[in-house]
Amino acid sequence: MVATDPLWLPSISYDETELRKMDSALVMADGTALGSRPGIRAGDPGLAVSLAGTTVNVSAGTAVLYRSGQGVYRAQLAATSPGTLTAANASFSRIDLVYLRVWDTAVDASGLRKADTVYLAGTASASPAAPTPGATEIYIPLATITVPSTGGGGTGAATVSSTVRQVTVAPGGVLPVSSTADIAISGVYVGQARFNTVRMVPEYWTGTAWVAQGDWSSFSPTWTASTTNPTLGNGTLVTRWTRVGRSITWMGSLTVGSTTSGGSGTWQMTLPVAAASNGITMIGSADYVNLFDNEYVGLVEVQGGGTTVGFTSKVITSYYFTNVSNTSPVTTSSNSRLHWNITYEAAT
Template sequence: MADPVWEDSLTYTGLELRQSDSPIVMSDGTAMGSRPGVRPGDTGLTTSLAGSTINVSAGVATLYRSGQGVYRAAMPASTSPGSVAAAHATLARIDLVYLRVWDTDVDASGLRKAEAVYLAGTAAASPVAPTPAGTQIYIPLATISVPASGGGSPSVSTAVRPVTVAPGGILPDTALASGYYTGQYRDNSSTGALERWDGTAWRPWSSATRGIAPSGYTTGTYTGQYRDNTTTLSPDRWDGSAWTTTEQPTGSVYNASASLASHASTYFAVTWTGLRSSNRTGMWSAGNPTRLVMPVPGTYLLDGVIVWPGALGSADGRGEVRVNGAAVVDGRVNIGRGSVGNASAIIGGRVIATAGGQYVEVFLNQNTGSTVNGLICNFGITRLTANTS
């Protein structure tokens, strides 16, 4: 049976009181756990150096040990836990300054007090900060980087000092890999964003409420979310499984050495040897080499060129653009008449895709009486608008 605190005639153990204090400190994600640390913006318990003397300013903090509850500690005056140990002759070292609570019921120290402690590290080629041994109840306050002898003065970093807030508070901790609960917020000092833990990842508050997500987010929060793309300088849209650029679909294909049989009236589709560029997957494939696919409905601009070789002679080279196999009036290839040199024919016009996945092809005709080789063909489409009429 548990004793509720602050009731007359009841007596309490220290453990009962510490565990009863757990609700006033942010949870660490466990049933009775708490996150230890100093308060955000609190300048107390700051470590500094005066020569080799270590100083820790007055301040307050909460400490936690599993099964033992919350220890609230206050240092009413500045203190010095000692002096920095002498530097190693050739190797660097990292030392640790920490706030310790002695509780003889837990650590068998025979003491009940709180104090700043200095612990020298081990000199090494790649030094790391030491870890207090045994059952010590503590939070780190600072590390002191000590260069090898003659390498300069020691320097202090307070980056290791944890910060805690009241339950539901905004935690200023960029390093927290996972949130303690869905709906937790944190201030990300690296990005300047207020972020919410959605149970899987930290999401900027703006994107969690249908705002633009930063460029680094590999997955969207919901279908229809937009992301800033710093490479294309156009937003991406999350379609539920992938980010899709909102740039208008565009793609171009080529064949630098096409052949065209001779026929009085039959037109032959140009076989494209590859994509020159595309911002949508599936616009061209080797399985359907004559087709350039229009991935979404809309009106598309045609552009391209056919360079007829001198073998065309005095014959005409004709062409047309077809959508799904049917010729379109506004998609002609200019007639190119050959000579001893080459002649260019421009592909121009507009075509309409009434549904995504429809395709365009370029068909050519020549009637020289023999196959003409060495045609240079380039063809591209770009959607102008979603209009299909």
């Protein structure tokens, strides 16, 4: 197939491969040059696979297929029946595959340029797997059919699963993902959006991972003191934080070990994200527990524009609060614990 420009324009022609490669601009990228993600349109119920007795049926629909070097194939089909279910095995179950195929004689030397649906029976086995179409076939899977054995009590009906069915969207579209394989696929650009239907949350690609607003992450703060910095030794310092917009929630737990040194002076911890310069001192809750002693209720505070938090604790013998340190509210000992939780506004 060759396309030419109208007569009033300069004579330019494109072969079918060039036109298909141009169509890559219309489909979600797959992270390769000119690459496109094949699949059914998100929200399109077409090309659904069902069984009527032993007859395999596929409803009318449209889809996008892709092959490297050949570009994007757009296909639409009326309702079809690609075949009759192969008889069940007496001893083992089987997984069959139903897929949409495009014939392109430039790839498969078939002499054809058309689309159809295919029913491909799998091999009965103690650990059955869906079959794989031939290497030259341009296809997308539509469904698998699990066929139980006829012997050993395996008398159940064959069942259709659309788990292998892949969807695609236009560039910049929010892709719904539900299968384990799709959820595991990395994003192709920072800021790419998708909707995880298992977690039921929108997720965004950071360049290294898919994250959702409100996801919790680990953070290792730097523990310092105003005079001499502490050393953690065999103690533990664990913190977690989450972000929704510019709202940061951070919680942590410090447990002193036998080789921990509390340093000298007021304790501080670095924040996971700097606080906004809003002129407000943001306050959260803190709790200091000294083994075989008392529990000292207190506060954790961050100044507007700050990058660290400080801790204060109620002193049992007075009405006052004191800055938490190696010696206040009491001398630190092995298994002393400091816990805190604070929500504050982030600088950016």
